[in-house]
Each structure stands twice: as C-alpha cells, then as structure tokens.
Amino acid sequence: MENIKLNIEKTLGFISKEKLASYEPKVKACMETLEKGTGLGNDFLGWLHLPSSITQEHLDDLKATAQVLRENCEVVVVAGIGGSYLGARAVIEAMSDSFAWLKEKKAGQPVILFAGHNIGEDYLYELTSYLQDKKFGIINISKSGTTTETALAFRLLKEQCERQRGKEMARKVIVAVTDAKKGAARTTADKEGYKSFIIPDNVGGRFSVLTPVGLLPIAVAGFDIEQLVNGAREMEKVCASENLMENPSALYAATRNELYQNGKKIEILVNFQPKLHYFMEWWKQLFGESEGKDHKGIYPSSVDFSTDLHSMGQWIQEGERTIYETVVSVETPNHELKVPTDAENLDGLNFLAGKRIDEVNKMAELGTQLAHVDGGVPNMRVSVPMLNEFYLGELIYFFEKACGISGYLLEVNPFNQPGVEAYKKNMFALLNKPGYEAESKAIQARLNK
Numbered sequence: 525m526e527n528i529k530l531n532i533e534k535t536l537g538f539i540s541k542e543k544l545a546s547y548e549p550k551v552k553a554c555m556e557t558l559e560k561g562t563g564l565g566n567d568f569l570g571w572l573h574l575p576s577s578i579t580q581e582h583l584d585d586l587k588a589t590a591q592v593l594r595e596n597c598e599v600v601v602v603a604g605i606g607g608s609y610l611g612a613r614a615v616i617e618a619m620s621d622s623f624a625w626l627k628e629k630k631a632g633q634p635v636i637l638f639a640g641h642n643i644g645e646d647y648l649y650e651l652t653s654y655l656q657d658k659k660f661g662i663i664n665i666s667k668s669g670t671t672t673e674t675a676l677a678f679r680l681l682k683e684q685c686e687r688q689r690g691k692e693m694a695r696k697v698i699v700a701v702t703d704a705k706k707g708a709a710r711t712t713a714d715k716e717g718y719k720s721f722i723i724p725d726n727v728g729g730r731f732s733v734l735t736p737v738g739l740l741p742i743a744v745a746g747f748d749i750e751q752l753v754n755g756a757r758e759m760e761k762v763c764a765s766e767n768l769m770e771n772p773s774a775l776y777a778a779t780r781n782e783l784y785q786n787g788k789k790i791e792i793l794v795n796f797q798p799k800l801h802y803f804m805e806w807w808k809q810l811f812g813e814s815e816g817k818d819h820k821g822i823y824p825s826s827v828d829f830s831t832d833l834h835s836m837g838q839w840i841q842e843g844e845r846t847i848y849e850t851v852v853s854v855e856t857p858n859h860e861l862k863v864p865t866d867a868e869n870l871d872g873l874n875f876l877a878g879k880r881i882d883e884v885n886k887m888a889e890l891g892t893q894l895a896h897v898d899g900g901v902p903n904m905r906v907s908v909p910m911l912n913e914f915y916l917g918e919l920i921y922f923f924e925k926a927c928g929i930s931g932y933l934l935e936v937n938p939f940n941q942p943g944v945e946a947y948k949k950n951m952f953a954l955l956n957k958p959g960y961e962a963e964s965k966a967i968q969a970r971l972n973k
C-alpha cells in the first residue's frame with residue numbers, strides 16, 4: 525500500500541540542498557533523544573510508540589463503549605478543549621459527509637456535537653435548547669479534569685441529561701476520559717459510576733488523539749479506529765528511519781527549521797479539501813503549544829483553499845516574505861462528479877465539460893503553488909492518497925513525530941505549555957476563585973489604578 529509522501533522540491537530555491545543534508549546528524553541526535561528519553565519534557569513521550577502498543581483488547585473495549593452510546597443516543601456531545609477535542613473533531617469532520625447533519629437521522633448513528641471548547645453563552649444556550657427533546661449522551665474529556673471551559677459545559681449537560689433521561693440512563697450514556705486518579709472529572713466519574721477511560725500520564729493533550737481522547741468519539745461517530753491506528757503504526761515504522769531523505773517526519777522537521785533560520789517565521793498549512801479544516805486546527809495546537817516558547821517558534825497558521833485564495837491569497841502572494849506553505853494534498857477524492865455540458869454555454873464553462881471537479885481543483889492547486897513560489901513563498905507538499913482512516917492515522921503520526929524532532933532542533937521543550945496558564949491565572953483572579961485571593965486583590969488594584 526502507498527503511504528503519504530512529503531515533497532520539498534519547491535523549497536530548494538530558498539534553502540540549499542547541501543544545508544538541508546547537513547541536518548542529518550542533528551536530526552539523528554534529536555531522534556535518539558526522543559527514543560532514549562533523555563531530552564526536555566521526557567516524561568511526556570508516551571505518544572512515541574503509542575500506535576504499536578495499542579492492544580486489540582483496548583480497541584474492543586472502546587468499540588463496545590461506542591456501541592452503547594450509538595444504540596442509546598440520537599446525539600452525543602463531546603465535551604473537551606484543545607487536545608481534548610481537536611483530534612477527534614479533525615478525524616470526524618474529515619471522514620463525515622459534509623451535509624450529514626441535514627440528512628435524515630438513522631437509528632444507531634448519533635449526531636456528534638462539540639462543547640466545552642468555548643465559553644459562549646449563546647453557543648451553550650443554543651446547544652442545550654437543541655438537546656431539549658433529544659436522547660443525548662456525553663463524552664467528558666479532560667486530562668487535568670479541571671479545565672474551566674469543559675467543566676462548565678459538562679455541569680450544564682450532566683444536569684440536563686439526568687433530568688431528561690433519568691439518573692440510571694444518564695449513567696449509561698455519560699462516559700469520562702480523564703486522568704487515572706486526579707481531577708474533578710475523575711472524582712465525578714467514580715462517584716457517579718460512569719464508564720471511564722484513562723489518559724496516560726505520559727501523553728500530553730495535543731499528542732493524545734490516538735488514546736481514548738480521540739478514539740472513543742471517532743468510534744462513536746462510526747469510523748474505523750483500527751484502520752486509524754494501523755495508519756499510525758505504518759508511519760511509526762517509516763518515521764523510524766535514520767536516513768533524512770527517507771524519513772518524512774525528519775525531513776519536514778529539518779526543512780521547516782532551515783526555513784525558519786532563513787527568516788520564514790510563519791508556516792501556513794494549506795488544504796484544498798474543506799473537510800480538512802479541523803485537521804489544520806489540530807495541527808496548529810500541536811505545533812503552536814509545542815514550539816512557541818522561549819520567545820522562539822514558527823507561527824502555525826492555516827488556510828482553506830481555494831476559499832481563502834479569495835481573502836488571504838493577496839497577502840500570501842505579495843505580503844511580507846516571512847511565510848512558507850505546507851500543502852496537504854488529497855490525491856483522489858472519494859466520490860466522482862463531472863462538469864456537465866451546457867448547450868448554450870452561457871457561463872462559458874464548456875471548456876471544462878466532461879472533466880472531474882477534482883481536475884479543476886488540482887489545477888487550482890498547481891497554479892497556486894507556481895504563483896506562490898514565484899512570489900517568494902517556499903512550498904512543501906504532503907500528498908495523501910485518499911481521505912480515509914488509514915491515511916489520517918498516517919498524517920497524525922507523521923506530524924507528531926515531526927513535532928517532537930522539530931522542537932528539539934529548535935532547542936525548546938516541545939512537551940510543556942507553561943504560557944497557557946497566564947490567562948487562566950488572571951481569569952480565576954477576576955472571578956474570585958477560591959485559592960486565588962492574593963491574585964484577586966492584586967488584579968483589582970491594577971484595574972482600579
């Protein structure tokens with residue numbers, strides 16, 4: 525079977541092949557540091573060999589739990605934020621029919637909704653209103669078990685689920701994915717007797733999509749988690765190679781670091797398939813939280829093309845030359861649709877008649893690549909044979925491994941996120957959270973100045 529492939533040819537007018545090749549020993553050292561667990565953040569390396577260590581028993585347990593939710597729910601709300609929701613959403617959106625939510629609902633095929641990733645009152649009001657006459661279940665996902673956004677949504681949803689469905693049924697259709705011992709989500713799950721799954725201590729949120737954090741919601745949505753894991757396993761093998769040119773994760777990490785050293789401070793992840801929008805969101809957290817520290821790091825951003833060619837295209841073509849692009853390109857769509865012939869040709873599109881829509885899309889992709897490279901934007905391309913669980917699994921592991929290597933090349937700890945605490949501390953102080961008395965006083969004094 526073919527694998528995903530990385531092509532860096534269109535970066536070589538901007539960085540030299542020789543310079544890139546000189547990364548081989550550095551990349552090898554970073555890979556060794558990961559393998560031996562001797563680098564910064566080495567207590568969070570559980571993701572490295574996660575795909576090959578997942579057992580069939582574990583997958584069966586996840587599938588059985590997913591089946592309980594599928595059989596008993598019209599809607600399942602996945603409550604989580606950041607790494608506790610983006611991976612699941614990325615895969616579910618990539619695999620789902622774009623209009624499934626408008627189609628007739630099938631028994632045993634719940635609609636998946638997300639909550640706990642914002643504090644929008646209108647969002648939560650509208651969600652809880654929609655759920656009023658629905659048989660719904662909840663997957664409450666939080667590694668710390670104390671994240672405010674998720675806890676707030678879960679408080680609302682748990683009360684509503686129990687009120688609408690009764691305590692006994694609620695117990696059946698609420699599942700927790702959290703720490704083995706600590707945090708409010710664990711305490712609640714144990715006290716209420718919910719089925720629960722553990723997020724391993726050594727797997728950080730943004731690297732957790734192949735734990736129950738991602739696998740359970742993806743299974744509930746009806747997608748093949750075994751194939752997802754198989755794809756990741758395949759990449760685990762491919763990305764073990766010490767040969768820079770044969771290891772796509774290593775090559776991607778080296779190329780983006782060399783581009784960064786040459787003033788390319790912003791990476792734009794590009795798709796030409798709207799279904800990949802949330803995959804880009806997952807990638808942004810992965811690289812943003814891993815590398816943006818010590819006043820260093822490539823800024824990860826994303827665009828959906830060709831949509832955003834009509835908004836951000838101008839900036840990319842002619843704005844400040846501090847950017848490069850990485851295009852995730854899906855080679856073959858899952859469905860076929862051809863441009864019809866029109867006898868009157870009023871729209872002048874008969875030159876496309878008989879062509880597949882994807883042929884037009886591919887020419888948009890090629891035309892964009894050529895234009896952007898001509899405009900001074902280095903371009904990498906990750907080709908994905910097709911959108912299915914297997915290749916999404918490959919993509920996930922490819923980016924995770926690249927992120928670990930890239931973070932070490934940058935000489936940061938890719939596995940912590942101390943900067944995220946700053947807003948939380950202020951928010952808790954402003955809300956007078958118990959335990960934050962001194963901070964509350966200080967912040968009030970600052971605001972009253």
Ligand SMILES: O=P(O)(O)OC[C@H]1O[C@](O)(CO)[C@@H](O)[C@@H]1O
Pocket residue numbers: 605606607608665666667668669670671674729730813941944
């Ligand atoms: O799973 P938790 O503990 O609720 O955390 C959710 C997210 O919040 C962060 O801790 C900070 O944004 C992320 O790293 C994490 O993915």
